[in-house]
Amino acid sequence: MTPEPMPLSQVGRSIPRLEASAKVTGRAEYVHNLRLPGMLYGKIFRSIVPHGRITQVNVSAARAVEGVHRVVTIEDIRSIIPNPYFGPAFHDQPILADHKVRFAGEPVAVVLAENYRVAEQAAGLITAQYEELQAVDDEVEAVSASVFVHDELKPASTFADLQHLKGQRGTNVALDYRLRHGDAEAAFAAADQVFEHSFRTQPVMHTPLEPFVSVADAANGRLTIHTASQSPSFVRIEIARLLGWAENRVRVKTAHLGGGFGSKLYIKLEALVAALSLLTGRPVKISLTMEEQFFMVTRHACTLKIKSAVDKNGRITARQCKTWWNGGAYADIGPRVTQKAGFTAAGPYDIENVALDSYAVYTNRPPASALRGFGAPQTAWAYETHTDLIAEALNIDKLEFRRRNILRNGRPQATGTVVRDTGLEAILDRLAERLAWDQPFDRGSDKLRRGRGIAIGFKAIVAPTTSAAIVKINADGSCTLYCGTVDMGQGSDTCMTQIAAEVLNIEAESIQVIHPDTDVTPYDMGTLGSRSTFHMGNAVRLAAEDAKSKIAALMAELNLPPGSNVPLVELFRRKYGMQAGNIIGTGSFHPAYAKPDHQTGRSPQVTPFWGVGGTGAEVEVDTETGQFRVTTLVNVVDAGVPINPKLVQQQISGAAIMQFGFTVSENMVFHEGQLTNGSLADYKIPGLLDLPRNFINEWVEARQHDGPFGAKGVGESATIALSPAIGNAIADAVGVRLTELPLTAESVYRAMQAAKGKPLPEQ
């Protein structure tokens, strides 16, 4: 068979995912399928009270079950790890509850058994007694509450801007980020008009279809952890810290992940399985059920207050935002979410005077963390609903009002960082075009009212972070890529091979990717926050360029003219006298960053690039019931220059479907600190039947000058503005404003009845 001629360019090809065939034929590797000889299975016993002192844990019945190897509590863990507290921002989370529980669902003990069923059965026989404490639930009330989730704040030393919180007592506030740009107070005093609104968002879950799973194998003075993790490098650092070991004694390996979305970041089950394996000397596996995932990590519920001053020309002159983030019992990366989302909480508008306050708050709920957007979707829900409300009050077209105020490339954003390479204006234009915004709109009938809405938002990317990669040219000329980016379904393996292949002028599909293994692949901060294509993509590009220059050097050494077509295998033969040796190219990427000033929260270089997304929605509302259908959903993001257009489109549609669920159906409902709908039967993620008839996912090109071949990350961009676009469309259809997510049929109907002066009874 004659091979197809290689395409001229590897970047810009929509090649199918490299792992697609292995996945659909059931041959792809997942940690869930891993069984090691002598492996024990762990089952977690969890707290049923949201806040309390543990007075007794009775494990004798569990221990007596045949097949149970051991039942472990914090006392046992301490014999291995004297200070068993972990976390990326605060060292506040105990590996198992340490004489106190801080949320209902917190791990208290673990049964280890020869098989999973025995472990599960025995865990059901454990009982615990608690001296119950008053619980804090609401993020605003928790700020002034007299009940404290933690006695003392314990920031990790890694974050300089958290050090002022060290040792603080008597507070539930884990981070108070503030930003001051211009003089908001003076601008409000001089304003023609001031608008103020409050909003709320609900807690939701990441719902990866592969639940959390980790296996630890301690042997010969080393520890190997096989884990479904988005950040294997961080796991290694944190495990080494907990154990007081050198990093090279800890090996962390991942396989394919069945989704992550921010849940499988930092440390989750890894510290627990590590301690259990060291305790028993046997491999230990813990895999959670779908229901247990609800107790691992969530997206922050938020309360947001936003106030704007507007002049008579419809220009926003000042904005003040206060956001309270319900962080749950353990900080996880919540303080970072609080800060990063704080940067852009005033929205993608050119506003001279901005005052932002953002509070990470501890409560007695499951921990909250990053979820596809790092807090940006919550802030956008507030500022883009607020934007529509202002435009309505001023009687200015909502698109026109946004255009009048939009942040343009070359202008400083509230942090002081100058915005560049964004497609903000182009996205507004594309949304207008796709929705035919300037054309008359069919408003439906009395019983089925139609409406449309738009919204746009942006986010700063987590910084500072770094990635490294290795490109190895083998003696036959084939290429292997060592890359710590975790392919969890987004297609990063495919994208990275395209970047390396473009530099090396070979076919992307011919490159083999080595999956994250900290013994083998170099450091990567983590697969999160839309950073991989930009950061790892640049590292891969640099590694490939390094390999390429070494090939050129070898050619020179062999007295070949530059650009000679002598095949690589022949170069190695000439050099070594046989097919032997290799060429190693390395690349390391660390974009410029300037730490925000603690007083003003400002920085000239707060993000390596901007993530930008806009959504347009058309809805029809059944006015008798409040039930609504999104009939058209247009998501447009700024993708830089796409490396693989098909993958970019899938990232946009995937992000949009996820945020659609967070907008219309997903909601973790708590009653007195207890989750009341912790299963997929009662917590509803969207299915294919829920998707809009017209579901359009596109990008605008906005070359990122320092991205690999002009690319930037797009994993989260389509989540940012989706919720307010739908809320704005509902308001356009039936004239009622919902300020709290999710937007349910009942909430729409209630608002309509309230507007008519006929409120529906509460119960």
Added chain:
Amino acid sequence: MTSFELVEPRSLEETFALLDRDDPAVRPIAGGTALMLMMKSGLFSPLRLISLRRVEPRLAGIAFADGSVRIGAMTTFAALEHSPEIRRHLPVVTRTMRTLANPRVRNVATVGGNLAHADTHLDLPLVWIALGAQAVVVSPRGERIVAVEDLYRGYYETVLHHDELIAALHVPLRPTWRSVYVKVTTRTAHDWPALGIAVSLARDGSIIRDARIAVGAATKKATRLIQAETVLRGAAIDAAAVDDALLARAGDAAIGEISIEADSRGSASYKQHLLRVYLGRAVRAAAAAEPGA
């Protein structure tokens, strides 16, 4: 899920011998789609499950005779869904299947298990009540007939004894009646219903001669709406439209005769409102349907 014993008897007699009237940890299992979920969540931990899937032939088959159809309790939803006779004689059942769970569940779930599970959120029992179906219940003491509307005592509770099994369902064929099932979801398309309504009407020209209405999901158990039926019975309707005032009276009657439960799909007051709206829509749809629909 804990370990359990699974037995597959070949006859009813064998089955009865295995069932223990007094031990709730010994239960029959049909398709198992609902039971397995309860077992996985730890709500139910059986010691012994008695599978009915090999008990032939009394529990299987779809047979038409004497103006009714006998549907064996172990008939799968998929078999109902794809039966041309069911489509011809009970098209509302075929239509309901499209909104019910998913093909994987329909391939396994059975008519009898669905009835015996007594979860108020299940769609099909409401359709059977509206169609006037009766369950054939067998036990070592013999056979008795229970109308589906009388099968339920409360939330997950039937009138069946622990040694009784549903063997079959008898559904009368009523070629002049028109039937509609409406599944009302408030969150996602594949959610459990916030409200289920089945309506069956018999029309004499512009008069509603008879009506059978069943409601579920919003109530503790599948419930026939006797008062609402009474309002409709004998009422004159226009061929194209049912009078708003008549539907409002039927809605009032319905609200008055049942107690509506709140859950994560909606408050009681909202579901009450949904019942008014969708009862009206279902009656209108049934009135406008072709005879036999």
